[in-house]
Amino acid sequence: MGTTYSIRLFVVVTAAGFGNLPGVIAAGFGMGVFEQFGGFIFGAQYQQALIVLLLLIVLAFRQPGNLRLRQAVQQNVASSDRWPTGCCCRRRRRARTVSDYTTQIAVLWLMVLFALTWDILGGQMGYNSLGNIFFFGIGMYASAVVQIGLYYDVGMYTSAGRTTHIVFSHSQYFTGLTFGILAGSVVSAVLGLGVGFFVFGLRGPYFAIGTLGIAVAAAELISSWEWVGAASGISLPVFPGGPDTQKLFFYFLLFALSFVLLLFLRWLYSTNFGLAINAIRDDEEKAEGMGLHTRRYKRFALVIAAFFLGLSGAIFGNMTGFVEPREIAFPTTTFNIFMVLMVLLGGKGTLWGPVIGAVVFHFIKEVTWTYFLGWQYIALGLLIVIIVVYFQQGIVGWLMEKYPERFGIQVAPKEAEQPPRAAGLAAQPGGAE
Amino acid sequence: MNAAIIEVENVSKSFGGVVANRGVSLSVPRGGITGLIGPNGSGKTTLFNSIVGYHPIDSGSIRFEGQEISRLRVQEIARLGLLRTFQTTRIYGKMNCVQNMLISIPHRKAGLFDMFASERGEVAERAEHLLAFVGLYEKRFLRAGSLSFGQQKLLEFAMALMNEPTVLMLDEPTAGINPTLINGLIDRLKRANTEFGITLFIIEHNMRVIMNMADRIYCLAHGEMLAAGEPGEIQRDQRVIDAYLGVH
Numbered sequence: 001m002g003t004t005y006s007i008r009l010f011v012v013v014t015a016a017g018f019g020n021l022p023g024v025i026a027a028g029f030g031m032g033v034f035e036q037f038g039g040f041i042f043g044a045q046y047q048q049a050l051i052v053l054l055l056l057i058v059l060a061f062r063q064p065g066n067l068r069l070r071q072a073v074q075q076n077v078a079s080s081d082r083w084p085t086g087c088c089c090r091r092r093r094r095a096r097t098v099s100d101y102t103t104q105i106a107v108l109w110l111m112v113l114f115a116l117t118w119d120i121l122g123g124q125m126g127y128n129s130l131g132n133i134f135f136f137g138i139g140m141y142a143s144a145v146v147q148i149g150l151y152y153d154v155g156m157y158t159s160a161g162r163t164t165h166i167v168f169s170h171s172q173y174f175t176g177l178t179f180g181i182l183a184g185s186v187v188s189a190v191l192g193l194g195v196g197f198f199v200f201g202l203r204g205p206y207f208a209i210g211t212l213g214i215a216v217a218a219a220e221l222i223s224s225w226e227w228v229g230a231a232s233g234i235s236l237p238v239f240p241g242g243p244d245t246q247k248l249f250f251y252f253l254l255f256a257l258s259f260v261l262l263l264f265l266r267w268l269y270s271t272n273f274g275l276a277i278n279a280i281r282d283d284e285e286k287a288e289g290m291g292l293h294t295r296r297y298k299r300f301a302l303v304i305a306a307f308f309l310g311l312s313g314a315i316f317g318n319m320t321g322f323v324e325p326r327e328i329a330f331p332t333t334t335f336n337i338f339m340v341l342m343v344l345l346g347g348k349g350t351l352w353g354p355v356i357g358a359v360v361f362h363f364i365k366e367v368t369w370t371y372f373l374g375w376q377y378i379a380l381g382l383l384i385v386i387i388v389v390y391f392q393q394g395i396v397g398w399l400m401e402k403y404p405e406r407f408g409i410q411v412a413p414k415e416a417e418q419p420p421r422a423a424g425l426a427a428q429p430g431g432a433e
Numbered sequence: 434m435n436a437a438i439i440e441v442e443n444v445s446k447s448f449g450g451v452v453a454n455r456g457v458s459l460s461v462p463r464g465g466i467t468g469l470i471g472p473n474g475s476g477k478t479t480l481f482n483s484i485v486g487y488h489p490i491d492s493g494s495i496r497f498e499g500q501e502i503s504r505l506r507v508q509e510i511a512r513l514g515l516l517r518t519f520q521t522t523r524i525y526g527k528m529n530c531v532q533n534m535l536i537s538i539p540h541r542k543a544g545l546f547d548m549f550a551s552e553r554g555e556v557a558e559r560a561e562h563l564l565a566f567v568g569l570y571e572k573r574f575l576r577a578g579s580l581s582f583g584q585q586k587l588l589e590f591a592m593a594l595m596n597e598p599t600v601l602m603l604d605e606p607t608a609g610i611n612p613t614l615i616n617g618l619i620d621r622l623k624r625a626n627t628e629f630g631i632t633l634f635i636i637e638h639n640m641r642v643i644m645n646m647a648d649r650i651y652c653l654a655h656g657e658m659l660a661a662g663e664p665g666e667i668q669r670d671q672r673v674i675d676a677y678l679g680v681h
Contacts, residue, residue, distance in 0.1 A: 278532070296548065
């Protein structure tokens with residue numbers, strides 16, 4: 001996996017110190033030894049997870065903040081943008097749904113959900129996370145485990161699932177689905193709280209890499225966890241109605257969820273919460289200096305994003321009917337990057353930007369997948385470069401710059417306004433009297 | 434003179450081999466205006482940072498209203514009512530002035546559910562009053578980042594007032610501000626002191642400003658306390674003249 005190699009590279013270089021050639025060689029050697037012995041002691045299947053653990057240790061104890069670091073991270077991100085894997089599942093689904101608009105647009109709603117949840121941290125709070133997919137996958141797996149665990153032993157189910165077909169009754173399916181979706185969102189939110197305790201010690205590029213590390217670690221751990229089917233995944237209970245009803249059902253769920261999320265965020269951004277996370281984005285140190293409970297706000301923001309991602313993961317897992325760690329639950333190089341891209345394209349830090357970004361992005365993606373099959377990732381890569389280099393403010397951001405008045409942004413002071421009793425300070429609270 | 438509200442005793446702080454503060458002691462009386470002067474690199478800003486908790490001190494004690502604060506974190510100290518402004522102005526650049534003010538409300542009593550409060554009536558009114566007080570009322574819906582440097586300083590001052598601090602520590606409030614605006618600022622600082630009852634503790638290089646405002650002045654040099662006293666005494670103190678003021 002390209003991501004894990006990028007992470008290895010990052011660990012070695014960060015641990016050694018930038019521009020320190022002998023250090024890098026020593027760290028690289030040390031890392032190889034660590035990996036071999038680590039794999040030997042803990043079992044080869046945990047080797048990948050160990051690398052990520054090492055990454056987190058390095059991040060926690062060594063944080064040199066300089067320009068060269070930023071370049072390193074850019075290279076790191078750029079190399080993970082090359083989509084080394086992750087295309088086969090997309091292609092498979094593509095072939096199945098060429099003219100299937102219900103699924104097509106259901107995926108669009110999922111994209112809207114992705115973009116909106118990413119924007120809470122990435123746009124409004126200024127914390128660029130590359131690990132949001134973690135919560136999506138966790139929601140998916142938590143839901144799957146609950147749906148099955150309510151009626152069968154999960155370990156037996158996953159090992160038997162490859163040979164026998166297990167049927168769920170109508171009521172079993174819907175009870176399981178309800179509790180599964182609930183569990184998906186709650187487990188995800190709780191883990192969001194836990195992750196928040198750890199990652200918010202990191203800032204800037206370290207935050208991005210640290211969160212990516214968590215997502216990659218989760219994918220690796222679940223790939224080696226037999227109880228949940230390891231790398232071969234879990235087949236979820238089959239929807240009791242026909243495939244068409246199933247499509248409509250999940251289409252509606254995703255649509256409703258993205259609509260609810262949009263309304264929820266519109267309200268949220270109008271409260272103190274919105275102001276506070278914007279303040280953290282603009283100058284976190286100042287916010288701390290003013291006594292703002294910055295940690296509390298940051299953790300809550302992550303929990304909210306995790307909750308909705310868990311919810312959408314649980315729904316999407318049931319929509320595809322099959323859950324697997326690397327390409328469906330934790331696709332770090334596809335969905336995970338799409339989130340960032342959609343928000344950048346639409347305009348980060350705005351309410352509608354992510355929605356517009358998701359629609360435009362989904363359109364472009366589907367067109368390239370249909371008409372330039374085989375070249376789609378090159379087209380996507382080009383899109384990334386264009387957005388990141390030339391169009392960072394995004395569609396809505398650009399419109400805001402061009403027509404600020406339409407968005408209620410004032411650029412010049414209004415004339416001849418009377419301040420409210422300009423000198424009337426006697427009534428000030430906190431006054432001397 | 435009233436009782437001391439900030440008491441700094443024997444505070445030392447060094448960065449690697451550089452000793453920024455060595456055994457500094459001072460006290461800021463409640464309700465007054467206290468000045469801190471000294472040549473560049475004499476450790477004034479380090480002392481400020483130590484008091485508000487930006488970095489741990491090596492030894493000594495710092496008390497605020499009798500409570501030891503040298504081990505508290507920045508946010509906790511700010512919530513006690515001890516606030517500082519920055520030498521290089523810091524405002525929330527992408528938000529407009531009113532939003533900057535709204536998020537600067539005192540957070541000392543903020544509970545979990547206040548995170549999601551959107552009741553703004555009184556708070557918004559107060560924000561507008563204070564913006565009018567510093568003369569930014571007409572620009573209140575402009576992005577803070579688009580204001581000039583001097584206006585940003587005024588905004589930062591208004592934000593600090595919005596926080597209803599007991600003590601406000603200002604790091605060079607008049608640096609980079611034009612002479613006419615300086616007069617207005619002095620006037621407003623004095624009014625913040627008399628009308629709002631806020632104790633001020635000010636680092637300043639502009640001697641006219643600080644001599645005019647402060648009741649008591651401390652002078653640091655090479656990280657050590659050189660002299661302390663009333664403005665007149667300080668101006669005549671030979672050590673201060675040698676180290677800092679020079680001969681006029």
